[in-house]
Amino acid sequence: MAHDRLHDKLIFPEDRRISVKIKPLWLFLITLAAIGPVAVAWGQYFTLGLPQITESPQTIPAIVNDPIGFPIWIRLTHFVNFFLMVLLVRSGLSILMDHPRLYLNDHCTPGSAWLRFTPIDVPKDRIWTAKDDSRYLSPIIGLPGYRHTVGIARYWHFLSAFFWVINGLIFIALLFCTNQWKRLVPIDTKIFFDAWNVFVHYATLHLPVEPDGFYKYNPLQQLSYFGVIFLLAPTTFFTGLAMSPAIDNRFRWYPKLFGGRQCARSIHFLALLGYLGFLVPHLTMVALTGLKQNLNHIVFGTDDQNPLGLIIGAIGIFLVVLACFGAHWISWNRPRALQMGFRKLLGPLQRRFLNQMETRAEYSKAEISPYFWPNGKMPNDPAWLALQSEGFKNYRLKVFGLVENPVELSLDDIIALGKQDQITMHHCIQGWSGIAHWGGLSLERLIQHVRPLHGAGTVVFHSFGEGHYGGEYYDSLSIKNALHHQTMLAFEMNFERLNVVHGAPLRLRAENQLGYKMVKWIRAVEFVKDETSVGKGYGGKNEDDEFYPMVANI
Numbered sequence: 397m398a399h400d401r402l403h404d405k406l407i408f409p410e411d412r413r414i415s416v417k418i419k420p421l422w423l424f425l426i427t428l429a430a431i432g433p434v435a436v437a438w439g440q441y442f443t444l445g446l447p448q449i450t451e452s453p454q455t456i457p458a459i460v461n462d463p464i465g466f467p468i469w470i471r472l473t474h475f476v477n478f479f480l481m482v483l484l485v486r487s488g489l490s491i492l493m494d495h496p497r498l499y500l501n502d503h504c505t506p507g508s509a510w511l512r513f514t515p516i517d518v519p520k521d522r523i524w525t526a527k528d529d530s531r532y533l534s535p536i537i538g539l540p541g542y543r544h545t546v547g548i549a550r551y552w553h554f555l556s557a558f559f560w561v562i563n564g565l566i567f568i569a570l571l572f573c574t575n576q577w578k579r580l581v582p583i584d585t586k587i588f589f590d591a592w593n594v595f596v597h598y599a600t601l602h603l604p605v606e607p608d609g610f611y612k613y614n615p616l617q618q619l620s621y622f623g624v625i626f627l628l629a630p631t632t633f634f635t636g637l638a639m640s641p642a643i644d645n646r647f648r649w650y651p652k653l654f655g656g657r658q659c660a661r662s663i664h665f666l667a668l669l670g671y672l673g674f675l676v677p678h679l680t681m682v683a684l685t686g687l688k689q690n691l692n693h694i695v696f697g698t699d700d701q702n703p704l705g706l707i708i709g710a711i712g713i714f715l716v717v718l719a720c721f722g723a724h725w726i727s728w729n730r731p732r733a734l735q736m737g738f739r740k741l742l743g744p745l746q747r748r749f750l751n752q753m754e755t756r757a758e759y760s761k762a763e764i765s766p767y768f769w770p771n772g773k774m775p776n777d778p779a780w781l782a783l784q785s786e787g788f789k790n791y792r793l794k795v796f797g798l799v800e801n802p803v804e805l806s807l808d809d810i811i812a813l814g815k816q817d818q819i820t821m822h823h824c825i826q827g828w829s830g831i832a833h834w835g836g837l838s839l840e841r842l843i844q845h846v847r848p849l850h851g852a853g854t855v856v857f858h859s860f861g862e863g864h865y866g867g868e869y870y871d872s873l874s875i876k877n878a879l880h881h882q883t884m885l886a887f888e889m890n891f892e893r894l895n896v897v898h899g900a901p902l903r904l905r906a907e908n909q910l911g912y913k914m915v916k917w918i919r920a921v922e923f924v925k926d927e928t929s930v931g932k933g934y935g936g937k938n939e940d941d942e943f944y945p946m947v948a949n950i
């Protein structure tokens with residue numbers, strides 16, 4: 397990203413404070429989850445002493461069928477997983493800081509966050525946009541870090557997630573094609589008791605005799621690996637999908653599985669705590685139970701005391717750190733290549749699956765959000781200010797470009813073409829959501845009215861407002877996507893005339909896309925062949941300046 401003064405001011409804000417504020421009930425619950433079992437273990441230790449570890453752990457399994465050692469595919473997928481998880485966590489934290497509040501309600505009402513990472517209470521006396529609210533994150537922690545770099549962070553997150561899922565599926569497929577599943581999958585409920593007994597040892601700072609992990613895991617180890625692979629990982633995947641506007645507005649039941657879209661986002665974050673809560677003891681135990689031998693297991697698949705596994709393992713970690721520096725460099729020096737690479741690789745999937753899904757989720761009046769976060773820079777175009785001062789009486793929407801019937805429509809003309817109502821959920825790329833009623837002209841109807849010419853493939857929405865870094869705000873939809881039933885030019889919000897903050901006189905609603913596609917303060921609608929002829933040619937103002945994706949359905 398070009399480092400002019402405007403960028404610098406935004407990306408290196410003066411106020412870089414981060415504070416963690418958690419609602420007392422949640423602090424209590426998380427502390428209880430973390431400390432409770434340890435306390436019970438100490439109680440048991442003081443009253444009953446250390447439990448016996450039943451199995452004679454040192455014996456090499458007699459059954460010839462049992463897995464021995466770590467074949468190359470386990471070692472490779474383990475390393476790839478580690479690498480991708482590092483990228484996922486770091487980019488995930490960058491995304492989180494763009495709306496540093498976690499809620500259990502889909503309205504994201506200020507004050508209702510159960511956890512937040514910002515010291516700022518949402519001001520009530522002025523417009524406070526979601527962009528104002530984003531926080532700075534050190535690039536040592538976040539990828540790419542700094543402030544409001546959500547576009548780039550999402551590329552890293554989704555690219556890693558894509559390969560992480562493939563890597564995970566390969567691992568699981570091979571696990572069940574071989575006998576290696578036996579070391580992970582519990583087949584006897586007794587394992588819970590045995591695992592508890594091991595936990596009592598660890599929690600009271602005792603080390604029980606360990607089996608050689610080359611042949612067999614101890615019960616607690618097996619259960620925690622199983623939990624991470626078969627519970628935690630799917631949870632992150634499915635809660636991740638539950639944040640997609642295309643999925644949520646197609647299948648209303650889907651985010652409900654997790655208690656709603658914001659609950660899914662919170663669970664997605666809690667899963668991160670779960671991974672870290674696993675990682676710390678995992679690494680500690682790897683170190684405590686024979687570091688050299690354990691590293692030979694997972695690096696070379698050998699079971700000896702040779703220091704080479706440790707050395708190569710350390711080099712592996714070093715390479716991951718190096719890759720993080722590489723990703724950081726790409727983020728700041730080749731963001732356009734990242735944007736285009738992503739579009740090439742995952743764009744077709746997004747178009748073929750997510751964009752095809754008809755949006756149909758509807759909410760009830762009672763579910764309308766009491767507060768709807770605003771975003772974007774208010775227009776200060778004299779033409780818009782003049783129109784506003786007259787209540788938009790003289791507003792004319794210009795529809796032009798590759799159409800048979802170019803028109804200029806007043807608000808009354810637009811209303812006369814037919815009004816459609818819907819109560820839908822808005823998904824901002826930054827992470828917040830909100831439910832509102834929208835009334836307006838369906839784009840399908842407008843398209844019928846102006847009759848695009850053969851060769852017109854894209855609809856561009858021009859705004860009176862400016863982008864973050866100056867210049868006209870605009871965005872575009874493919875005509876195919878614009879034809880979804882819920883896509884409309886709205887002039888009503890919550891059963892009143894659309895107000896100035898939310899885009900008067902006219903704004904776009906495209907319910908299978910993220911909020912930034914939904915241009916407010918619309919000046920004109922233009923039909924073009926494709927997006928390359930408008931602005932810098934990447935499909936919208938945010939696509940041009942902040943490297944956001946052109947297709948925004950996840």
Ligand SMILES: Nc1nc2c(c(=O)[nH]1)N[C@H]1C(S)=C(S)[C@@H](COP(=O)(O)O)O[C@H]1N2
Nearest residue numbers: 770771772824859861869898911912914916
């Ligand atoms: N003209 C214009 N339209 C815009 C924006 C903007 O900055 N300028 N921001 C977009 C973003 S990022 C979002 S999330 C939605 C927010 O709509 P709201 O302010 O009604 O909540 O508007 C979109 N439309």
Ligand SMILES: [Mo]
Nearest residue numbers: 824825911912
């Ligand atoms: Mo947004």
